[in-house]
Amino acid sequence: MSRRLLWVSLPDQRPRRELYWMSRMPDTQVTALAAQEPVGDIRWVPSAYRRPIKRFVEAGAFAWVRGLREQHQEDYDWVASLELCSLVTGQASRWRRRGSRHPLQAVITWENLPDQPLYKVPPYKQALDSCRSADLLLCMVDAAREHLLHNGFHDEQIRVVKPGVDTGLFRPALEPAREPRIVFTSPLAENKGIDRVLQALTIVRRTVPEATLVVAGNGPLRPMVEAAAADPGSGVSLAGHLDAEGVRDLLASSAVFCTAPRPTWKWTEQLGLAYLEAQACGLPVVTTRCGTNDEAVQSPNLLLEDDAEALAEGLLNFLTDDALRAQVGAANRARMLAEHDLATQCARMGAAFAEIESDRR
Numbered sequence: 001m002s003r004r005l006l007w008v009s010l011p012d013q014r015p016r017r018e019l020y021w022m023s024r025m026p027d028t029q030v031t032a033l034a035a036q037e038p039v040g041d042i043r044w045v046p047s048a049y050r051r052p053i054k055r056f057v058e059a060g061a062f063a064w065v066r067g068l069r070e071q072h073q074e075d076y077d078w079v080a081s082l083e084l085c086s087l088v089t090g091q092a093s094r095w096r097r098r099g100s101r102h103p104l105q106a107v108i109t110w111e112n113l114p115d116q117p118l119y120k121v122p123p124y125k126q127a128l129d130s131c132r133s134a135d136l137l138l139c140m141v142d143a144a145r146e147h148l149l150h151n152g153f154h155d156e157q158i159r160v161v162k163p164g165v166d167t168g169l170f171r172p173a174l175e176p177a178r179e180p181r182i183v184f185t186s187p188l189a190e191n192k193g194i195d196r197v198l199q200a201l202t203i204v205r206r207t208v209p210e211a212t213l214v215v216a217g218n219g220p221l222r223p224m225v226e227a228a229a230a231d232p233g234s235g236v237s238l239a240g241h242l243d244a245e246g247v248r249d250l251l252a253s254s255a256v257f258c259t260a261p262r263p264t265w266k267w268t269e270q271l272g273l274a275y276l277e278a279q280a281c282g283l284p285v286v287t288t289r290c291g292t293n294d295e296a297v298q299s300p301n302l303l304l305e306d307d308a309e310a311l312a313e314g315l316l317n318f319l320t321d322d323a324l325r326a327q328v329g330a331a332n333r334a335r336m337l338a339e340h341d342l343a344t345q346c347a348r349m350g351a352a353f354a355e356i357e358s359d360r361r
Contacts, residue, residue, distance in 0.1 A: 002027050002028065003027055003028045003029065003077055003078065003350075003353060003357075004029050004031075004075065004076045004078070005022060005028055005029065005030050005031070005076065005078040005079075005080055005106075006030075006031050006032075006033070006071060006076040006078065006079045006080070007019050007022055007031065007032040007033070007034075007042075007079075007080050007081070008033050008068060008079065008080070008088045008089075008091060008092045009032055009033055009034035009035070009038075009047070009065070009081075009088070010063070010082055010083075010086055010088060011035055011049040011051055011061055011063045011065075012061060013034065013082065015036075015038065015039045016039050016244060017163075018082050018108050018140075019032055019034070019038050019040070020038065020039050021163065021164070021342075021345070021346050021349060022080060022349070023038075023040040023041055023042045024040065024342065024343070025346050025347070025349050025350035025353065026346075026347055026350045027350070028353075029043070030043065031043040031044075031045060031075075031076070032044055032045065033045045033047040033065050033067060033068060033071075034046070034047055035047060035048070035049060045067065045071075047066060047067050048065075048066045048067075049063040049064065049065055050064045050066065051063035051064075061086055061087065061088070062087060062123065063087060063088070064087055064091060065088050065091060068091055068092070068095050069095065073096070073100075073101040073102070073103055074101055076103045077103055077104060078103055078104045078105070078106055078353070079095065079096050079103050079105050079106075080092070080105070080106040080107070080108065081106075081107060081108070082107075082108050082109075083108070083109055083111065084107060084109050084127065084128045084131050085116070085118050085119060085124035085125070085128045086127060087123055087124075087127055089107055089127050089130065089131060090123075090126055090127035090130045092105060093105060093127075093130035093131065093133065093134070094130070104135040104136070104356065104357070104360065105133070105135055105136070106134065106135065106136040106137075106138055106353065106356075107131050107134050107136070107137050108138045108140065109137060109138070109139055109147075109148070110139075110140045110141060110144055110270040110271065111144055111147050111270075112141060112143035112144055112146075112147055112268065112270050112291055112292045113147065113266070113267075113268060114146070114147055114150045115150075116147075116266065117265060117266055118266055119151075131153075132152075132153065134157060135157065135356050135360065136157065136352065136353065136356045137153060137157045137158045137159070138159055138160075138161060138349065138352055139158060139159065139160040139161075140160075140161070140162065140270070140271060141162065141270050141271050141292055141295050142160055142292075142295060143270070143291075143292040143295065144160070144270075145158050145160050159352035159355070159356075161345060161348045161349045161352055162271070162295070162339065162340060162345060163271065163273060163276070163340065163345060164276075164341055164342035164343070164345030164346060165273070165276040165277055165280045165340050165341070165342055166244075166342045167336055167337055167340075167341050167342065169244060169245070169248055170247075170248050170251065170276075170277045170280035170281050170336075171248075171252070171280065171282075171333075172252060172281055172282030173253065173281075173282075176282075176322075176325075176326060177252075177255045179210070179212070179253075179255065180208050180210055180211040180212070180255055180319045181212050181213075181214060181253065181254040181255050181256075182197075182201065182204075182211065182212065182213045182214070182254065182256050182257075182258050182315060182319075183213075183214050183216070183250055183251060183256070183258070183278070183283070184197055184213065184214070184215045184217070184257075184258055184259060185216040185217060185247050185250065185251065185257075185274050185277070185278070186217055186259050186274050187217050187219040188215070188217045188218055188219030188220065188221040188222045188224075188225055189219040189220055189221060190220075190221065190262070190264075191261060191262060191263070191264050191267060192217075192219075192260070193259055193260025193261050193288060193306070194215065194217075194221050194225060194259075194260075195221065195224060195260075196260035196262075196288070196306065196307075196308055196311060197213065197258050197259065197260050197311065198213070198224070198225070198228055198236065199308035199311075200258070200308045200309075200311035200312040200315060201213045201234075201235060201236065201315075202234075202308075203308060203309060203312035204315050204319065205235055207316055207320075208316065208319055208320065210235075211235060211315075211319060212235040212236070212237065213235060213236050213237070213258075214237050214238075214250060214254065215229075215236065215237070215238050215239065216239040216241070216242045216246070216247060216250055217240075218240060218241050222238075225238050226238060247277060248277070248281065251277060251278055251281040251283060252281050252282075254283060255283070255318065255319060255325060256283060256284055256286055256315055256318045256319060256325070257274070257275070257278035257279075257283045257284070257286070257287075258285075258286045258287060258311065258315060259272070259274065259275075259287045259288075260287060260288045260306060261287065261288055261290040261291070261293065262306050263290060263291060268290055268291030268292075269290040269291035269292065270291060270293075271292065271293065271295055271296045272287075272293050272296050272297070275287070275293065275296040275297050276296060276336060276340050278332075279296075279301075279332035279333065279335065279336050280332075280333060280336040280337075280340070281333075282329035282330060282332060282333045283329055283332065284300075284301055284302075284318045284324075284325055284328040284329055284332065285297050285301040285302070285332070286301070286302045286304065286311060286314040286315050286317075286318065287301075287302070287303060287304070288303070288304055288305065288306045288311070289303040289304065289305065290306075298335070300328050300331075301328065301332070302314040302317065
């Protein structure tokens with residue numbers, strides 16, 4: 001029997017993430033309310049949003065989806081959404097309770113701040129409280145389980161399945177990179193630390209003048225990167241937005257992956273899918289210790305303090321030692337195959353749903 005799942009998207013939901021993983025679960029048919037056509041074998045219901053303000057996107061968009069009430073409960077076994085305090089999650093909770101059939105509810109969460117300040121804001125708190133009746137709280141990181149328990153949720157609702165990466169798409173190049181190229185593939189926002197990486201590159205080039213940095217991404221700090229790239233002596237180039245294949249090609253042609261995340265008042269790094277993609281391509285990682293990114297980045301990769309000198313030293317550690325770089329890259333690739341293969345992790349997500357279904361029979 002196929003599982004019929006209705007996914008209620010956030011207005012700015014990124015492709016090839018949670019919705020895509022749901023569609024890759026075995027024996028699962030997914031319908032998605034979303035503003036943009038999703039990637040994957042998904043029935044798309046084009047949806048508009050009522051969005052008074054454009055803030056708090058990372059921790060739960062302040063937006064309501066239109067058209068959920070027109071969906072019929074009897075057409076679905078599950079309704080699912082992303083994050084505990086997103087307003088679409090509150091909508092999903094109300095929708096599944098309004099009729100007589102009551103589909104099961106799943107909430108996917110990455111939240112790792114024990115005391116998320118957004119929970120004090122009434123609309124977000126209402127959405128959070130609505131999750132207490134959810135059947136499945138699917139955590140993408142171990143820290144999310146601890147977050148849920150800290151906030152009074154029941155352990156029997158909770159399952160942890162780490163996300164996967166397409167290890168067929170993201171794979172090492174046939175020949176290792178010969179150029180001392182550093183790569184950054186993350187949003188160009190302050191919390192991802194592109195400014196610190198640019199500072200570190202300047203220091204690195206004092207020792208390795210031919211070192212370069214390729215930046216892929218968009219965001220509010222793009223003008224900073226554009227200014228650096230306009231200087232022919234900086235070693236910086238801006239690739240802008242790339243699709244998955246473009247990111248793969250860039251990673252496979254680079255020597256080291258680097259970001260420098262730092263916390264905000266409502267967010268701290270949770271896992272970092274960019275880390276998984278880089279490691280699947282056989283790159284060592286140099287980054288700052290932030291939140292729970294140690295769940296993705298393990299030794300002998302480097303988790304450092306938020307300091308340009310420390311980042312530069314870490315980058316030089318790999319850029320000047322081909323054998324070490326190859327050894328760490330091979331270990332990273334092996335771990336991604338063992339612990340984060342996409343098909344395997346999506347099957348594990350499906351097993352979590354099936355376990356709840358079995359309990360409810």
